[in-house]
Amino acid sequence: MENHAKISELLIRHFRQELTPEDSADLESWLQQSEKNRQFFDELNNLPGLMAEVRAYQDGKQIDLEKAWARMREHGWDVQLEREAKVTQLKWWRYVAAAVIILFVSLGIYYLKKPGRALPEAPVVVKAVQTDASPTTTHATLTLDNGKTIVLDSLTSGLLATQGATKVVKDANGKLLYSAEGKAITDKLIYNTLTVPKGSDVVYMQLSDGSRVWLNAQSSIRYPVAFNEEERKVEITGEAYFEVAKLSGKKFVVSKGSMEVVVLGTKFNVNTYEDEADIKVTLLEGSVKVETETNGRRSERIIKPGQQAVLNATKIDVLDDVDLQQVMAWKEGKFVFNNTNIQLIMRQMERWYDLEPTRFEREEVKKWEFNGEISRYSNASKVLQLLEKTGSVKFKLEGKKIVVSQL
Known part of the structure; x- marks a missing residue:
């Protein structure tokens, strides 16, 4: 794709987790055009979060590249760029780097929200993952x-x-x-x-x-x-x-x-x-009727926007x-956890990264809940590191299986 400004915009939206399905398709099309594009994208995804001070970005305006690059060097990034360069004058690769790395990767690929329910006190340790799993392209x-x-x-x-x-x-x-x-x-x-x-x-x-x-x-x-x-x-x-x-x-x-x-x-x-206990129908707009038959008896409920019908083997409940x-995080390209049980989180990861069922080394860990938000286009290790920061657990990715244990 020759429109470098468009690519920059798509990458920015990717790291801000604002891609629409159409945006995702455009970005994927660009990634498939060359191995160089894919490598650059993978490098961006693997950069650590960097809390840099960045001035407002507008077309044609100067940005404080010197300060941004200095902060990046502090984090071990090997970067070289002319001083006082204008974004619009950069070669396209540096244009993307300036617009994306400085402005948005610098703000962090993910952020933590409020802590989950109280867990046993223990130091949080983020261990290196032996292997990793990356989001894949469309195999539909x-x-x-x-x-x-x-x-x-x-x-x-x-x-x-x-x-x-x-x-x-x-x-x-x-x-x-x-x-x-x-x-x-x-x-x-x-x-x-x-x-x-x-x-x-x-x-x-x-x-x-x-x-x-x-x-x-x-x-x-x-x-x-x-x-x-x-x-x-x-x-x-x-x-x-x-x-x-x-x-x-x-x-x-x-x-x-x-x-x-x-x-x-x-x-x-x-x-x-x-593999979920209930069927869930969540309404965002309009009105729907949910019907089911249990033991020869038909039951139905009408739900309104913001409500969710939960169907189990015996009845329909409305929340x-x-x-x-x-609920809609998957469509927006995110994992969003809000007092979310770890077993549900692991099932979501198994589907997205094509992993085998998770192994829990201790039963009590299965009751824990977590809060956080991260792009689904991050590697599996990034998601696991997010979870390790919000609770007293550690993870290992053995081949295609996640192993969860208590610190």
Whole structure:
């Protein structure tokens, strides 16, 4: 990508954890253009946090590079740059370095929030991780109605397939788009399945009715390439976020087993991971009805924005004042922990980094809770170091398994 200012902006948003799905696709496209781009990006991700004093950054203005570089040298960074250089006069690589490293990496890749619940007092020790796990690129696959499988990140943008009267396109930002031409097929629906495995980035798609869907790692969605006149129904596993297009009188249904979420137009998140105790439906906008069948009896609840329906084997509970930031952190490219149980944290890491189930060396550690926030695009070791700073635990990454023990 030749637009150096655009790349700088994307890198800045990455380190401020403000990337949209479209931004992420643009950044990934740039990373795939050359090994040099990828190496530079990896180096930025691995830089330690640096609390530098930096003056306001605006196009064409001078910044105090001398002070910034001096502070960087204090942290062992081997840097050379002309004094009094203007950002707009730098060669593009130094332009990126100045805009990103000085202004935003200097503010720290991650920060700690308030401490979690009281834990046994013990010194905090951050140990070097023997091996590491990095976030990977998109490994999602699209399975067509005839059984053919397409690996999405192996293809450039353009037409992927034609399903009936519907075209399947991958756009320049990596988004999967369905465009139905003419009237939807009503006698026999044609289904596709999008699968996002463990260790894969979030995938963003748009259904033929204009509804938008984001899929988390270890998730899938099965859907008609064009909907009939009666309803719009999709089936999911794992976790997905929906922004449903409003179509008068035509409901949209998300199902998982006997559970259904029924809407007309709204924004909501559905978490149906098999290794979680409950199914959780969280509403951000609009109104949805959550239905399920237990022991032959049908039950339903209507939830409002900010509420979460929690479905277990026997009933549906509704929680108020849900932490929406924590629920939606995965879509925003973050891990957000707010009094979050360590077992839940480890399951999130296992899906994102494609790790084996965590081993806890002491049972009491499983009850501990943590607070903190960090980019999901950090290596696994960075997340573990964050957790070690918020509690009396230590971690080892042995191959593809995290081992948790008490200090």
